[in-house]
Amino acid sequence: MNPIVYYDKLDDSISELASLLRLSSSEVILCSYNRKTLLDFVYQTLKDSADMDFYEIFYDENVDLVENISLIRERIGYKFHRIIGEISRQKVVFSVFNLEKAFDRKESIDKLNLFRDFFMRIENSVLIWIEDRFIDMLSSQAPDFWRIRTKVFVFDETEILNSIGIAWCKRKDYKQGLEYFDNALSKNPKDPLLLFNKGIALGDLTSYKDALHYIDESLALHEDSSDRMGIARDFFAKSIIYYNLSRYNDTKKLLYDVVDIVKELESSEGRSRHTKSLKKQIKDFVKQIIEKATTFSNLRNLVEDF
Amino acid sequence: MAATRAETLNDGFGSLSIESSTAGFYTNLYVKRTDSPINNLINDIINDPSYAKILFSGHRGSGKTTELYNLQSLLQERGFFVVFVAAITDMKTYDLYYTDLLLALIKKSIELLSLQPMKQDKKLRKKLEEQLMQLAGELVKEDVLETKKGFTLKAFATWIGLFFGREATTKTTIRSTAEALTNKIISTFNNMISSVEETLAQKIVIIVDDLEKTTTEDRMIDILLNHANVIRDLKCHIVLTIPPSLLYSPRFAEVAMTYGTTYFLPPLLVRKKDGSRNNQQIGIMEEIVRRRISDKIISTSIVQFAAEKSGGLVTDFTRMLKLGINYASNDGESQVSQRHLQSAFNTLRNEYDRGIQGDQYLLLENVHRTKNGNKDQDFRNLLFHLRILEYSESNLSWYDVHPAIEALLKQRDHKKPL
Numbered sequence: 135m136n137p138i139v140y141y142d143k144l145d146d147s148i149s150e151l152a153s154l155l156r157l158s159s160s161e162v163i164l165c166s167y168n169r170k171t172l173l174d175f176v177y178q179t180l181k182d183s184a185d186m187d188f189y190e191i192f193y194d195e196n197v198d199l200v201e202n203i204s205l206i207r208e209r210i211g212y213k214f215h216r217i218i219g220e221i222s223r224q225k226v227v228f229s230v231f232n233l234e235k236a237f238d239r240k241e242s243i244d245k246l247n248l249f250r251d252f253f254m255r256i257e258n259s260v261l262i263w264i265e266d267r268f269i270d271m272l273s274s275q276a277p278d279f280w281r282i283r284t285k286v287f288v289f290d291e292t293e294i295l296n297s298i299g300i301a302w303c304k305r306k307d308y309k310q311g312l313e314y315f316d317n318a319l320s321k322n323p324k325d326p327l328l329l330f331n332k333g334i335a336l337g338d339l340t341s342y343k344d345a346l347h348y349i350d351e352s353l354a355l356h357e358d359s360s361d362r363m364g365i366a367r368d369f370f371a372k373s374i375i376y377y378n379l380s381r382y383n384d385t386k387k388l389l390y391d392v393v394d395i396v397k398e399l400e401s402s403e404g405r406s407r408h409t410k411s412l413k414k415q416i417k418d419f420v421k422q423i424i425e426k427a428t429t430f431s432n433l434r435n436l437v438e439d440f
Numbered sequence: 441m442a443a444t445r446a447e448t449l450n451d452g453f454g455s456l457s458i459e460s461s462t463a464g465f466y467t468n469l470y471v472k473r474t475d476s477p478i479n480n481l482i483n484d485i486i487n488d489p490s491y492a493k494i495l496f497s498g499h500r501g502s503g504k505t506t507e508l509y510n511l512q513s514l515l516q517e518r519g520f521f522v523v524f525v526a527a528i529t530d531m532k533t534y535d536l537y538y539t540d541l542l543l544a545l546i547k548k549s550i551e552l553l554s555l556q557p558m559k560q561d562k563k564l565r566k567k568l569e570e571q572l573m574q575l576a577g578e579l580v581k582e583d584v585l586e587t588k589k590g591f592t593l594k595a596f597a598t599w600i601g602l603f604f605g606r607e608a609t610t611k612t613t614i615r616s617t618a619e620a621l622t623n624k625i626i627s628t629f630n631n632m633i634s635s636v637e638e639t640l641a642q643k644i645v646i647i648v649d650d651l652e653k654t655t656t657e658d659r660m661i662d663i664l665l666n667h668a669n670v671i672r673d674l675k676c677h678i679v680l681t682i683p684p685s686l687l688y689s690p691r692f693a694e695v696a697m698t699y700g701t702t703y704f705l706p707p708l709l710v711r712k713k714d715g716s717r718n719n720q721q722i723g724i725m726e727e728i729v730r731r732r733i734s735d736k737i738i739s740t741s742i743v744q745f746a747a748e749k750s751g752g753l754v755t756d757f758t759r760m761l762k763l764g765i766n767y768a769s770n771d772g773e774s775q776v777s778q779r780h781l782q783s784a785f786n787t788l789r790n791e792y793d794r795g796i797q798g799d800q801y802l803l804l805e806n807v808h809r810t811k812n813g814n815k816d817q818d819f820r821n822l823l824f825h826l827r828i829l830e831y832s833e834s835n836l837s838w839y840d841v842h843p844a845i846e847a848l849l850k851q852r853d854h855k856k857p858l
Contacts, residue, residue: 153770157453245534247653270795277825278653281500281755285763286791404777407770
């Protein structure tokens with residue numbers, strides 16, 4: 135049994151971005167990435183997650199920045215979008231791609247400052263997708279434009295590879311999933327999130343000894359950084375592996391520990407989607423094991439008021 | 441605009457996006473700042489026997505535009521007629537020349553002709569229109585000659601508007617023509633202004649906001665110094681915005697001597713020089729939120745935390761609150777918690793870290809420790825990009841790093857080998 139939900143950090147960012155788009159009506163949001171070939175995956179995940187109409191605008195490298203902004207203005211000004219939005223009753227969001235071409239053309243990026251008011255007054259939110267290496271230049275060369283951003287969402291390569299790995303694992307193709315986790319780990323070997331997910335995938339493949347090794351590595355890193363949520367996830371993962379190895383006392387002990395941590399987190403920091411999600415996973419797991427073995431019956435009290 | 445306070449995260453988020461240019465803003469949402477130099481600025485205008493030329497500066501996000509709109513409304517209450525020029529919107533140029541400013545003023549003066557009292561005095565209006573059309577005839581050359589027959593005053597105003605968006609070569613040609621006609625443009629503008637003042641029985645004040653965003657610091661100095669006579673010759677009160685980094689330019693002493701007082705709008709002094717909290721100024725920031733959002737969504741302690749961490753910059757303050765609201769909403773909660781606001785501050789901290797070179801941290805550490813500034817390029821650059829903020833306390837200036845930078849300095853300190 136392995137009811138663990140893989141931990142997808144990209145999903146966190148996408149969920150936060152989708153929530154921001156739901157709240158906002160005219161925000162300028164920057165989305166940075168460091169590997170263009172992975173951008174489609176992120177964008178598609180966002181579109182699947184947010185219930186909105188997305189319109190793409192591509193920076194035209196054949197004309198200058200000012201002309202491009204005029205084209206953006208023209209596209210956004212189309213009544214067509216509003217009509218479609220009214221019919222579908224969905225928010226309309228514009229995505230601007232390829233702004234980096236302006237940097238390639240060595241354009242004076244400071245011109246963007248002039249369009250601050252234009253971007254601020256658009257009646258829709260605008261996502262500007264741009265390679266991460268240009269973000270610093272944008273902040274220093276177009277400070278007025280930079281000031282109107284609501285947030286910069288950074289879509290890191292390893293997070294995307296991790297997310298693709300999870301997608302494969304969800305299709306039960308653990309081998310492919312592990313390939314993606316390993317690829318990401320080759321770039322960032324000390325990422326507890328990747329080690330955790332690799333451990334979960336190995337658990338799914340019933341390689342429990344290897345699974346424990348990776349979860350323990352993740353746990354050590356989480357302990358180093360005092361990441362209580364990470365520690366809670368690691369404990370829960372270990373408790374399941376112990377269950378699968380029929381080490382029931384260890385399972386129970388870790389479940390008590392993880393419940394304590396989650397309670398402590400909620401009392402000190404308040405509830406979060408992470409604590410809520412982990413609580414649900416723990417409750418589901420406990421419910422299943424209580425039905426299977428009487429030794430776990432006293433766990434009923436543990437999760438009752440949890 | 442509703443004066444009711446938001447009771448949901450969704451409404452709270454939207455209420456923080458309302459701009460100072462929105463109708464009803466000053467009635468319902470504006471919070472008076474005790475540290476604003478606006479009243480002194482008004483006194484300068486009232487007491488100047490000729491025409492005051494005033495420079496106004498402040499960090500990005502410190503609330504300059506809000507205070508300038510407030511200035512507009514206070515001057516109107518005192519019987520002045522105010523022309524507000526939003527440089528970015530009205531001029532759309534990133535390489536401003538002094539002639540561009542003159543053309544923008546001519547365009548504004550054409551708009552004054554459509555005021556009801558001006559329309560009524562047909563004789564005067566005709567005379568002024570003739571003067572403007574004569575100027576148009578000399579300024580607008582070959583490119584519209586063919587259509588000159590149907591070239592009206594309205595078309596002239598449109599032509600000026602379009603000028604700002606033209607390609608560089610055409611702009612240069614028009615600028616040279618305008619340069620040669622500088623005296624004529626000024627006298628036409630002055631005639632217009634004095635006629636309007638006489639007809640309305642009101643003195644005119646022109647406020648040019650965001651001027652500093654339309655050109656480089658060097659070009660700004662060129663306009664203010666090398667063409668100071670042009671600005672001086674305009675027969676109306678003028679308030680011009682300049683970037684704060686200009687105040688530390690080696691040439692600023694010359695600029696200051698040429699103009700009247702330069703006013704600086706500091707960030708709100710949320711923390712005093714000795715590091716203690718300034719509850720009075722934090723209270724002003726709190727009031728900005730309380731006019732919009734109920735404490736059911738964001739508690740007082742969280743608003744105060746955001747105020748302190750914003751360094752007194754209103755835009756950073758509202759941005760952090762908006763991000764906090766989003767974190768709460770994403771968690772499925774109905775109230776912003778301390779953790780949500782801490783996450784918002786972490787975002788701000790990470791974004792302030794961008795673009796800082798390793799050796800600049802030494803300078804930042806030094807400023808944080810000594811609270812002193814200098815005129816080095818690096819210092820001015822960091823000031824320009826808000827990594828360093830200038831505060832004013834009992835009319836004395838001092839400096840500190842933005843709280844986001846302070847957090848980064850602490851982080852770096854922890855990582856240093858013992």
